[in-house]
Amino acid sequence: MADRQEAGYLRVAQALRDRIVDGTWPAGHKLPNRPALAAEFGVGENTVRQAVEIVLAEGLLESFRGRGRGTFVRTPRERHILPRTLTPAAAPSPLGLTPAGYLVSVEAESTAKVPAPAAIAARLGIEEDDLCVRTDYEVLADLRCVLTATSWEPYALTKSTPVVLPEGGPLAGRGVAERMSQIGVTVVRVTEVPRPVQLERETAQLLGTTPGAQAISIERTHYEIGGRAVETADILVPAERWDITYDIPLNPVPRT
Structure with a gap:
């Protein structure tokens, strides 16, 4: 039956x-x-x-x-380009994802001393419930939210420094690598893992789409020169509206 x-x-x-x-x-x-x-x-x-x-x-x-x-x-929605910018200083968004052709602004709220959930702790190589700085981002294009992100940094790494809050202090919004360099931490690589997901009701409403709509979730982690993870984030982009583009420079291959 x-x-x-x-x-x-x-x-x-x-x-x-x-x-x-x-x-x-x-x-x-x-x-x-x-x-x-x-x-x-x-x-x-x-x-x-x-x-x-x-x-x-x-x-x-x-x-x-x-x-x-x-x-x-549903009327098909026009798709737009969302470039992945590898140089944070070149992008209005510290996330390195900036909608092309729009007036872009970023709303962010940081909270210090947040216990790390198990999954986040595993990505950062710390213990579950170790304290972190959590930052919630909304990237707006022409005043409409087009992507969200939640970033986590180990509190023990940045406490008592000018960069403890990613969106506060003298380097607010300057990106993970530039902020970490100010406290002697050299970030040398970042990994990004995109996965398809369906949006829950609250997030879908924030992004102006329907519950259950397809989105791309990007799990991003920054690593320092010794291999330690210094930040990890989950970035959420509605798949029906945006094509995420990666422009990867290559060294010229000499002719033989």
């Missing part, structure tokens, strides 16, 4: 996708209500709800409440 129910909502979800892709339902088209779709496909309303939620999460539909409420075929 359970298998038949699962097959039912997957079948309905595929039928909805097909109508969107082949143009039967153009952008802006309002879907029939649940009872009508249930009757058409010969399934229960709960099956229709599950199918619609899948297609909503894929970004093909959008739902509104209040006046004009209902579920509609």
